[in-house]
Amino acid sequence: MSGSTVVPSIPVVKEADRPAKGAGGRHDSRRKRAVIHLLLIVAALVAAFPIIRVFGVAMRPGNRILDSEFSIIPPGATLDAFRSVLFETDLPLWLFNSLVITTGTAFVGLLIAATSAYAFARYRFPGRGLGLTMLLATQLIPAAMLLVPLYILAVQLKLTNSFVGMVIALSVTSVPFSIWILRGYYETVPVELEEAAQIDGCSKLEAFWRILLPLSTPALAIVFLFNFLAAWNDYFLARILLSKEPLLTWTLGLSRFQGQFQTQWNELAAASIMISIPVVALFLYSSKWLVSGVTAGGVKG
Amino acid sequence: MSLDAVATALGQVGLTLVAIAFMVAVLEGGLYLLLVRILRYRNAVPIMLVAPAAVGLTVLIVYPLLWELNVSFTKMSLRNFGDPGFLGLSRGWFVGFENYTQVFKDPVLKLTGFWQLLGQTVLWTASNVTLHVLGGLALALLLHRRMRGKGIYRALIVLPWAIPQVIALLVWRTEFNFEFGAVNQLLGLAGIEPVRWLSDPFWNFLAMIITNVWLGIPFMMVIILGGLQSISADYYEAAEMDGASSSQAFRHITLPLLRPVLTPAIILGTVWTFNNINVPFFINPNELETSDILVTAIFRQAFQYNRYGDAAAFAFVVFLLLLVFTIVYIRFTGSLKGAYE
Structure with a gap:
C-alpha cells in the first residue's frame, strides 16, 4: 500500500477541496x-x-x-406501447427472474469475497502472493472461453434451465474483482482499531466482525452493487443456460423480442425505458462511490 | 406472470442460497477440525477464510479451464459429442497438437483465419482505447473546474455507462438500420447518402467502434476526473508563478501526475475491449466475419459451428496472447508495483 497517490478511500474529494x-x-x-x-x-x-x-x-x-x-x-x-409491453408480453416475468437471480448472486458473491479479502488484507500466509496474482489473471480469461465448459458442466449436472446454475456461475465470476476492491479498502482501515478491540478481549475474528466489517459498509455496498449490476446485465451466460420461455432473464427476453417483432420498435423502446430507469437512478446515485471503489481497490500507483 | 413461475424462481434461488451456506459451513467445519484440532497448523485461520472462494473459483474457473485444455487435444464436435474422457483417448478422438496448428492454418470461421481476426482485434482494441482515453481526458479537463451545471453535464455524459449495456446495444443496432435508423436520417438531413451500417464490412466495423466509443468514454472520463482531483492546486500555482504556460503545466504537471491513474485504467480498458464480446456480437446482426474479433470468433466456433475441440485450442491461443501482452505491459510500466505489500 505504499506510495499510493490515488484517491485512497471511499468518501471522495469534497466540493470544497476542489481547485477554485x-x-x-x-x-x-x-x-x-x-x-x-x-x-x-x-x-x-x-x-x-x-x-x-x-x-x-x-x-x-x-x-x-x-x-x-x-x-x-x-x-x-x-402510451400504448408501455401498456402492451406490460400487459401483453412476459416482460414483468423476465424482470422478476432477473431480479431474483441477481439478488441471490450479489449476496453470495459478497459473502464469499468479504471473508477472503479479510485474509488477504490482514494475514501473511503461504500462497498469498500467488493467490492475488491468480485473482488478477482470471480477469484476462475471455468469457467465451469459459462458456463451453460451463455449458457442458451444467448439462452433466442437469443445471440447464434452472436458476441454480445461473446463481452459482454468476456469483463466482465476480468474486476476484470483489476481493481486490475489498482488500484495498480493508487496508485503508487502521489495524490499530482491531488491535484495541483484541486488547479488550475480542478474538481476532470477532474484531473483524465487530470492527472492520461495520467500518467497511461503503465498500461492501459497492461490491454488492458491482455484483448486482454485472449479473443484471449478463447476457451470454443466460443465453447458454436458459432456453425455456418462463425462465428467461430480461436481457434474453428483450433480444428475442427484437428478433420476433423487428418492427415493433415502439415496444422495444418502451421496454428499454422501463428497465433502464431504476438501474440508471441507482447508478447515478452511487456512481461517486462506484468509481472511488475502482480506484481504491484496483488502482495502486 | 403466473404464480407458478414466481414460486419456482424464488424456490430455486432460495434453495441455492441455503445449499451454498450449508456447503460453506461444512467446508469451514471440516477445515477447522483438520487444521486446528488435528494438525495445529499455524496459518489455519487465513486458509479457512480463503477456502470458500478458492473452492468456488476452482470449480467454476480452474476446472473448466482444465476441461477446456483437455478438449483442445480432441476432435470433439457436434458429430463427436459427449464426455471426451482423458484426452479423448478411449473414444479415439485424440488429435495431439493438430487443433493448435490448425488455428494458424485453416480458417477459424467459415472464411476468415486467425491472422485476419488478430488484425481486426488489434485495430478494434487500439482505436477504441485511444479514443476512450483521448475523449475521456478531454471531457475530464473540461469538467474539472468550478462551473454552473457541472453536475448536470456529468450526469448526462455518464448516461451511456449507466444504461444496461444490452439495451444500449439493441438501441444502437436499431438506430443503424439503413432506412429507419436515426444515424442515416441525421446524415440525410446533412445531405449525405445513407450508409449500409449493418451490411457493409467497412461501415459495420466503424459502427461497432462508434458504439463502443460512446459506451466507453464515460468510464475513462470519471476515472481521469478522479485523478485530476487528487492533484494539488499548489503545483499549478507554483508553475504559474514561474511563468509556465498552461500547455506546459499540462505536459509537466497534469500528465505525469495522472500516470498512476491512467496506466492501470489503460490496462483494464485494453483487456476489457479485447475481451468485449457484447458490442461486436450485437452490432453485427448479419454475422459479417470482417466484424468479428478473436473472442466473438471463439463463441461462434463453439456455439454456432459446434467445433468444440478447435474452439478450445483457439481459446487457449487467444488467452496466452492476452496474458503475454499484459505481463509485458505491466513489467514495462511497473504499474502494479507495491500492490502486494
Whole structure:
C-alpha cells in the first residue's frame, strides 16, 4: 500500500477541496467559459441523444412506428406501447427472474469475497502472493472461453434451465474483482482499531466482525452493487443456460423480442425505458462511490 | 406472470442460497477440525477464510479451464459429442497438437483465419482505447473546474455507462438500420447518402467502434476526473508563478501526475475491449466475419459451428496472447508495483 497517490478511500474529494480555478490554475475568461459550455453541451447531447430518441419512439402511435421525425413528443403521442409491453408480453416475468437471480448472486458473491479479502488484507500466509496474482489473471480469461465448459458442466449436472446454475456461475465470476476492491479498502482501515478491540478481549475474528466489517459498509455496498449490476446485465451466460420461455432473464427476453417483432420498435423502446430507469437512478446515485471503489481497490500507483 | 413461475424462481434461488451456506459451513467445519484440532497448523485461520472462494473459483474457473485444455487435444464436435474422457483417448478422438496448428492454418470461421481476426482485434482494441482515453481526458479537463451545471453535464455524459449495456446495444443496432435508423436520417438531413451500417464490412466495423466509443468514454472520463482531483492546486500555482504556460503545466504537471491513474485504467480498458464480446456480437446482426474479433470468433466456433475441440485450442491461443501482452505491459510500466505489500 505504499506510495499510493490515488484517491485512497471511499468518501471522495469534497466540493470544497476542489481547485477554485480551471485545471490550468488560471481564471477562465468569459470567452473561454462560453466555449467550454458549448463543448460540454455537444458532448452531453451526443451522450444523451439515443436515449432522448428512445423516449420519442416509445410514444409513437402504432401506425407511425417507422416515422422519420425527431421530436421528443411525437405527433399523436400515446402510451400504448408501455401498456402492451406490460400487459401483453412476459416482460414483468423476465424482470422478476432477473431480479431474483441477481439478488441471490450479489449476496453470495459478497459473502464469499468479504471473508477472503479479510485474509488477504490482514494475514501473511503461504500462497498469498500467488493467490492475488491468480485473482488478477482470471480477469484476462475471455468469457467465451469459459462458456463451453460451463455449458457442458451444467448439462452433466442437469443445471440447464434452472436458476441454480445461473446463481452459482454468476456469483463466482465476480468474486476476484470483489476481493481486490475489498482488500484495498480493508487496508485503508487502521489495524490499530482491531488491535484495541483484541486488547479488550475480542478474538481476532470477532474484531473483524465487530470492527472492520461495520467500518467497511461503503465498500461492501459497492461490491454488492458491482455484483448486482454485472449479473443484471449478463447476457451470454443466460443465453447458454436458459432456453425455456418462463425462465428467461430480461436481457434474453428483450433480444428475442427484437428478433420476433423487428418492427415493433415502439415496444422495444418502451421496454428499454422501463428497465433502464431504476438501474440508471441507482447508478447515478452511487456512481461517486462506484468509481472511488475502482480506484481504491484496483488502482495502486 | 403466473404464480407458478414466481414460486419456482424464488424456490430455486432460495434453495441455492441455503445449499451454498450449508456447503460453506461444512467446508469451514471440516477445515477447522483438520487444521486446528488435528494438525495445529499455524496459518489455519487465513486458509479457512480463503477456502470458500478458492473452492468456488476452482470449480467454476480452474476446472473448466482444465476441461477446456483437455478438449483442445480432441476432435470433439457436434458429430463427436459427449464426455471426451482423458484426452479423448478411449473414444479415439485424440488429435495431439493438430487443433493448435490448425488455428494458424485453416480458417477459424467459415472464411476468415486467425491472422485476419488478430488484425481486426488489434485495430478494434487500439482505436477504441485511444479514443476512450483521448475523449475521456478531454471531457475530464473540461469538467474539472468550478462551473454552473457541472453536475448536470456529468450526469448526462455518464448516461451511456449507466444504461444496461444490452439495451444500449439493441438501441444502437436499431438506430443503424439503413432506412429507419436515426444515424442515416441525421446524415440525410446533412445531405449525405445513407450508409449500409449493418451490411457493409467497412461501415459495420466503424459502427461497432462508434458504439463502443460512446459506451466507453464515460468510464475513462470519471476515472481521469478522479485523478485530476487528487492533484494539488499548489503545483499549478507554483508553475504559474514561474511563468509556465498552461500547455506546459499540462505536459509537466497534469500528465505525469495522472500516470498512476491512467496506466492501470489503460490496462483494464485494453483487456476489457479485447475481451468485449457484447458490442461486436450485437452490432453485427448479419454475422459479417470482417466484424468479428478473436473472442466473438471463439463463441461462434463453439456455439454456432459446434467445433468444440478447435474452439478450445483457439481459446487457449487467444488467452496466452492476452496474458503475454499484459505481463509485458505491466513489467514495462511497473504499474502494479507495491500492490502486494
